[in-house]
Amino acid sequence: MEMILPIFFIFTLLFSYSQASVVDFCVADFTLPNGPAGYSCKNPADVTVDDFVHYGLEAPGNTSNIIKAAVTPAFAAQFPGVNGLGISSARLDLEVRGVVPMHTHLDGSEILHITRETIRAGFIASDDKVYYKTLNKGNIMVFPQGLLHFQVNSGEIPAIAFVSFSSPSPGLQILDFALFGNDLLSELVEKTTFLSDA
Template sequence: MLHFAILFCLLVASANASVQDFCVADLKAPQGPAGYSCKSPTKVTAKDFVFSGLVGAGNTSNIIKAAVTPAFDAQFPGVNGLGLSMARLDLAPKGVVPMHTHPGASEILVVTQGSITAGFISSSDNKVYTATLKKGEVMVFPQGLLHFQINAAGVTSVALVTFSSPNPGLQILDFALFANDLPTDLVSKTTFLDPALIKTLKGVLGGTN
């Protein structure tokens, strides 16, 4: 009899449970550790689930000759809470996305134009995994690992990237080391690089000290 009572309670609880199909980001509300708050369902429209920002090419006229156009929760409210997002990668000839990590997500990259050399470094033994990808080929980058992408063609290369989080996060190693006010002496001691080289890189990337 006890078993039937427990089963009945579970069925009732399940029937009364609130099922939320989606949580469109309320961009006007503060963002917390769990992401954005949900927009009221009465204010959600089909436009919240459509994003056109990946149609056009990004601006690659910068020091790395690359552009990453995100479709994260801040740009694409419909992905909030769904555990995924996208981005577009444009790499001009000689373009590169330097060593970087996404602390909050794994990444899948599919080349849609040109050719891209990409790779990542394992955290256990620093083994390097690289491949040159042609149009239609795909590579996965595990969460949190250092990885890079380089244009391997003589023309602009393009890729679409999917992440396993609506906000994967980003830290580019070169900018983390040389685009801040961390004293050159400390950078030298922690990287074993020559201070003169560090100052040169700080000058190029906008760092000080």
């Protein structure tokens, strides 16, 4: 009986590996219903090279908003070729004094690559230790999955960065909206955040 469990475990690993290698890709088919793993796969006969090319990151995003920032995603919803591959990308445009407020991606880690100007970025670990750095053109920083993190343009001109994720749909929860952009009663928000209503 002691040998059955390890043999079963090895067989399961080999079987799952062999099944994973049967399909090269799973291009998202937006006309079919989503499944538990995300978008359904397009029929391979209907897949074209254009499913694997995305043209949406060459232009700056609209930064005329309260945070002076724009994130232009190339997630599975915009870029069907990344569906099921465990990767995605985005473009970040930050005006002078622009900020991406504290937020988290519950479904993927993030790598930020600065391509223009200077961005101060950081994250808070689960033990509440803060890791932050001023990053210049060519620098990269990683934000582990699920941890609160931020980016601020600390330079003199608009900043640009490109972001990579370890998920085709990394998700997003912005702390400010989670705390204050909901329909919780003010007294509950006050009690749970130790802030006054003002």
